Amino acid sequence: MTTAVLSIGSNLGDSHAHLRAAVDRLGTSVVRVSGIYQTPPWGDSAQPPYLNAVVLVEDRTASARDWLTRAQACETAEGRVRDPDRRFGPRTLDVDVIAVWADDGTPVVGDDPELTLPHPRAHLRAFVLVPWHAVRPDAELPGHGPIAGLLTTPDVAADIAGVTLRPELSLESME
Secondary structure (H helix, E strand, C coil), rough: CEEEEEEEEEECHHHHHHHHHHHHHHHHEEEEEECCCCCCCCCCCCCCCEEEEEEEECCCCCHHHHHHHHHHCCCHHCCCCCCCCCCCCCCCEEEEEEEEECCCCCCEEECCCCCCCCCCCCCHHHHHEEEEEHHHCCCCCCCCCCCHHHCCCHHHHHHHHHCEECCCCCCCCCC
8 A cells, every 4th residue: 555645736727626626536545635725836927826735645556656647647637738848837737746655654765757756846845835734734754854844944934925725615525
């Protein structure tokens, strides 16, 4: 079994619907979903704000690579088009694998160019850390320490003011 933290975001089209579709596509592997947060775009301010959330998932048979495959399948289903000339461009859906743990709780670490674990910039991203902390206050990012501590680092703390909970939006099951 592996458990993973996935960060989902969207700023094109019906962003809430894109996030909802990703959670639905992940299906029974979903353990917990954060609230939805509105955040400024990263790296390119000439685009709409993002809606972001964190999804905690687990699966008895999934490998770290399987989580990447599932993330990319979610993106493709929502019409994600990658523009290699615009790394921080707008997206219908972005799903990043932030961290993965083996069934014994050991973090999966790797530097494959397609899947670096833990995510190499997660410790700098308020839009990842704030929702993750909201659903797991005691969480730790492998190699970087407790999320609570990362939220107080100067780079992250400076971005927190732009991370706004949108309580009127939800990704919890509508059943």
